[in-house]
Amino acid sequence: MAKITLRGLRHSYEPSPKGPEDYALKAIDLDWSDGGAYALLGPSGCGKSTLLNIISGLLVPSEGQVLFDDHDVTALPPDRRNIAQVFQFPVIYDTMSVYDNLAFPLRNRGVPEARVAERVGEIAEMLDVTDLLRTRAAGLSPDNKQKISMGRGLVRDDVNVVMFDEPLTVIDPHLKWKLRSKLKELHARVGATMIYVTHDQTEALTFADQVVVMQDGEIVQIGTPVELFERPAHTFVGHFIGSPGMNVLPAVQDGARVLFEGHSVALEGPVTGGAGRLEIGIRPEFIELAETGLPATVRRVADVGRHNVVEAVVGKTSVKLVVEGDVPAPGSDVHLGFRPDQTRAYRDGWLATEREST
Amino acid sequence: MRTHNQKAWFFVLPVLLLVAFNALIPMMTVVNYSVQETFGNNVFFWEGLRWFQELLNSDRFHAALGRQFLFTGIILAVEIPLGIIIALAMPRKGMWVPVCLVLMALPMLIPWNVVGAMWNIFTLPRIGMLGYFMNDVLGVHYDMTQNPTAAWITIVIMDVWHWTSLVVLLCYAGLVSIPDAYYQAAKIDGASGWAVFRHIQLPKMKQVLTIAILLRFMDSFNIYTEPFVLTGGGPGNSTTLLSIDLVKIALGQFDLGPAAAMSLIYFAVTLLVSWLFYTLMTKDDEP
Numbered sequence: 001m002a003k004i005t006l007r008g009l010r011h012s013y014e015p016s017p018k019g020p021e022d023y024a025l026k027a028i029d030l031d032w033s034d035g036g037a038y039a040l041l042g043p044s045g046c047g048k049s050t051l052l053n054i055i056s057g058l059l060v061p062s063e064g065q066v067l068f069d070d071h072d073v074t075a076l077p078p079d080r081r082n083i084a085q086v087f088q089f090p091v092i093y094d095t096m097s098v099y100d101n102l103a104f105p106l107r108n109r110g111v112p113e114a115r116v117a118e119r120v121g122e123i124a125e126m127l128d129v130t131d132l133l134r135t136r137a138a139g140l141s142p143d144n145k146q147k148i149s150m151g152r153g154l155v156r157d158d159v160n161v162v163m164f165d166e167p168l169t170v171i172d173p174h175l176k177w178k179l180r181s182k183l184k185e186l187h188a189r190v191g192a193t194m195i196y197v198t199h200d201q202t203e204a205l206t207f208a209d210q211v212v213v214m215q216d217g218e219i220v221q222i223g224t225p226v227e228l229f230e231r232p233a234h235t236f237v238g239h240f241i242g243s244p245g246m247n248v249l250p251a252v253q254d255g256a257r258v259l260f261e262g263h264s265v266a267l268e269g270p271v272t273g274g275a276g277r278l279e280i281g282i283r284p285e286f287i288e289l290a291e292t293g294l295p296a297t298v299r300r301v302a303d304v305g306r307h308n309v310v311e312a313v314v315g316k317t318s319v320k321l322v323v324e325g326d327v328p329a330p331g332s333d334v335h336l337g338f339r340p341d342q343t344r345a346y347r348d349g350w351l352a353t354e355r356e357s358t
Numbered sequence: 359m360r361t362h363n364q365k366a367w368f369f370v371l372p373v374l375l376l377v378a379f380n381a382l383i384p385m386m387t388v389v390n391y392s393v394q395e396t397f398g399n400n401v402f403f404w405e406g407l408r409w410f411q412e413l414l415n416s417d418r419f420h421a422a423l424g425r426q427f428l429f430t431g432i433i434l435a436v437e438i439p440l441g442i443i444i445a446l447a448m449p450r451k452g453m454w455v456p457v458c459l460v461l462m463a464l465p466m467l468i469p470w471n472v473v474g475a476m477w478n479i480f481t482l483p484r485i486g487m488l489g490y491f492m493n494d495v496l497g498v499h500y501d502m503t504q505n506p507t508a509a510w511i512t513i514v515i516m517d518v519w520h521w522t523s524l525v526v527l528l529c530y531a532g533l534v535s536i537p538d539a540y541y542q543a544a545k546i547d548g549a550s551g552w553a554v555f556r557h558i559q560l561p562k563m564k565q566v567l568t569i570a571i572l573l574r575f576m577d578s579f580n581i582y583t584e585p586f587v588l589t590g591g592g593p594g595n596s597t598t599l600l601s602i603d604l605v606k607i608a609l610g611q612f613d614l615g616p617a618a619a620m621s622l623i624y625f626a627v628t629l630l631v632s633w634l635f636y637t638l639m640t641k642d643d644e645p
Contacts, residue, residue, distance in 0.1 A: 058542050079548040087539035093557045104557075108548035152547060 002068040002160035004032040009064035039208035047217040084153030090145035094138040161193040261315030266340040276348040287321035290337030391618035409619035422603040441525025474587025506596035532563035
C-alpha cells in the first residue's frame with residue numbers, strides 16, 4: 001500500500017511532439033493518499049488509460065515522475081512496482097484451474113505453497129468463488145472471469161495499488177451492480193489504494209471517495225462526487241456528470257449583471273474579472289417552474305421514470321429542467337426560476353463566480 | 359405440432375451430386391478394382407480379399423509405410439516447432455509485418471514439381487550450388503542420387519523449406535489475435551517468458567496449431583510430386599514413400615487390383631490418424 005504522487009507528467013505517443021495537441025497527457029500533478037478509492041473519469045480518448053498505464057509501468061512517460069511513497073518508480077517495470085491491474089476484458093489463463101489462476105502471481109514470486117493456499121482461500125471467499133476453485137477457468141461466465149481477474153490483482157497482500165481499467169465493460173447490466181458493490185466491499189476489507197478508470201459516471205461516483213475528471217489529456221476537476229455534482233469547476237464536468245447534464249447557456253456581461261437572452265440572472269456570487277466567452281451553468285435539478293421568472297415555451301417533455309425532464313425554450317436557447325409531479329403540456333408558456341446559489345458563470349469553460357461567504 | 363417440410367432435401371441435392379461425382383463414385387471404382395484382377399481389355403476376375411491379405415503381409419508395403427511414417431514424423435517434428443519459433447519472432451506491428459508475411463508466403467506459391475526440380479538442380483553435385491558447396495568446398499560427400507542419407511536429408515529440407523511457412527502463418531494468425539491485455543497482465547503477474555508462452559501463447563495457438571498439424575500430416579503423408587521429381591524414390595527404394603510405391607504398382611506394373619487395395623488401406627490410415635489426432639486434441643474443448 002502506498003501514497004501515489006504524480007509530478008509534472010506529460011506523455012506523447014509521437015517520437016517528437018511539437019505542440020500541445022501531440023500530447024495525450026498534458027501536465028498532470030496529483031497526490032493520492034494511501035488506501036484511498038479514486039476514480040479517473042472522462043470520455044474515451046481523454047488520456048485516462050494512458051495515465052493508468054504510466055502508473056502501472058506499462059508505459060514510460062515522456063516527462064515527469066511517478067512516486068510511490070516518495071520513492072521514484074518512473075523507470076521501473078510493472079513487476080517491480082508491486083501493483084495489480086484489472087483490464088477491460090477479463091484476462092484468464094485458460095489452461096489453468098481457477099485456483100491456479102489466483103495462485104499464479106504468488107507462485108511467480110516464489111511464495112511458499114502453504115501461504116499461497118491461505119491467500120487464495122481468503123480471496124476466493126471474498127469473491128464468492130470458493131465453489132469454483134477446482135473448475136477450469138476457461139469455461140467460466142464473463143462476470144466470473146472478471147472476478148478471477150480481480151482476484152489475481154488482490155491476492156498479493158503487498159500491492160501498492162490496484163488499478164481497474166473499465167473492468168465492467170463486458171459485464172451484463174444486472175451483474176454490474178453486484179460486482180460494483182463487491183468492489184466497494186473489497187476496498188473496505190483489503191484497504192489497498194485503488195484507482196478505477198471509467199467513462200461511466202455512475203461507476204465512478206459510486207466507487208470512489210474522490211473522482212478525477214479528465215478531458216483532452218488534462219485534469220479538469222478533482223473532487224468528491226458531491227462536489228463534482230454541486231459545484232463543477234468546468235462546464236465539461238457539469239455536462240459530463242449528471243443526467244441530463246448541466247445547462248450551459250450563452251450569456252453577456254453588463255456591468256455587474258449577467259444577461260441571458262436579455263434577462264438578468266442572479267448568480268451565486270460576483271463574477272470574477274477577465275475576458276472571454278461567458279456562459280451560465282445551472283443543473284436541471286435547480287430550475288423550477290415559477291409564477292415569475294424567465295418566460296419560456298415548453299418544447300417537449302420526457303418521462304424518465306422518477307421524474308420528468310422538461311425542455312423549454314427561452315428566446316432561442318433551450319433549457320432543460322427536472323420537474324417532479326405535474327408537467328406543463330408542450331407548447332404552453334411557463335416561467336422558469338433559477339436557484340441563485342446554484343447558478344454560476346463560466347468564462348471560457350472555467351468557473352468564474354465566487355461563492356458569497358455567508 | 360411442428361410441420362415437417364421436406365423441401366430442404368432439394369437444396370442439399372447439388373452438394374450430394376458434387377460429392378458423388380468427385381468422391382463417392384471414383385472411390386467405389388477403386389473398391390471395385392480392389393477385389394478383382396484384370397489384365398486389361400475390360401476383363402475382370404473375382405479375387406475377394408486376396409489383394410488386401412497379400413498387401414498386409416508384404417514386406418514391400420511395410421517398408422513403404424514405415425518410410426512414410428518416418429518422413430511425416432520427421433517433417434512434423436521439424437516444421438511445427440520451427441514454425442512456432444518463427445511466428446514468435448515475427449514483428450506484431452510496423453512496416454516489417456507485410457514484408458515478413460510476403461517472404462513467408464513465397465515458398466508456398468511455387469508449384470510442387472517446380473519445387474522438386476529446383477531442389478534437384480540445387481543439390482546435384484558439381485552442377486547445383488548446394489551440391490558444389492558440400493562436395494567441392496567443404497569436402498563432404500553429399501550426393502542424393504547415390505547416398506540414401508543425403509537423399510533423405512534433401513527431401514526433408516525441401517519439405518521444411520516449402521511448408522514451414524504454412525505453420526508460421528497459422529501460428530502468427532493465432533498470436534496476433536491475443537489482446538495486449540494478456541501480455542500486460544502477465545507482466546504485472548510477474549510471469550516469465552516461458553510462462554507467457556506456456557499459459558498464454560500456446561493455449562491461444564492450440565486451435566490453429568491443431569489445424570496446422572492436421573494439414574501438414576495429411577499433406578506430407580500423401581506427398582508425391584516433390585520427392586518423385588527430386589529422387590524418383592531412389593537411390594534404390596530408400597525414398598520410395600507410399601504414394602510413389604502406389605504409382606509404381608498401378609502404372610509401372612499395371613497391377614490395378616493390388617494398387618486399388620493399397621489405395622484403400624492408404625486412405626484408411628490417413629483418415630484414422632487424422633481422426634484420432636483431431637479427437638484427442640479437441641476432446642477437452644467442451645466446457
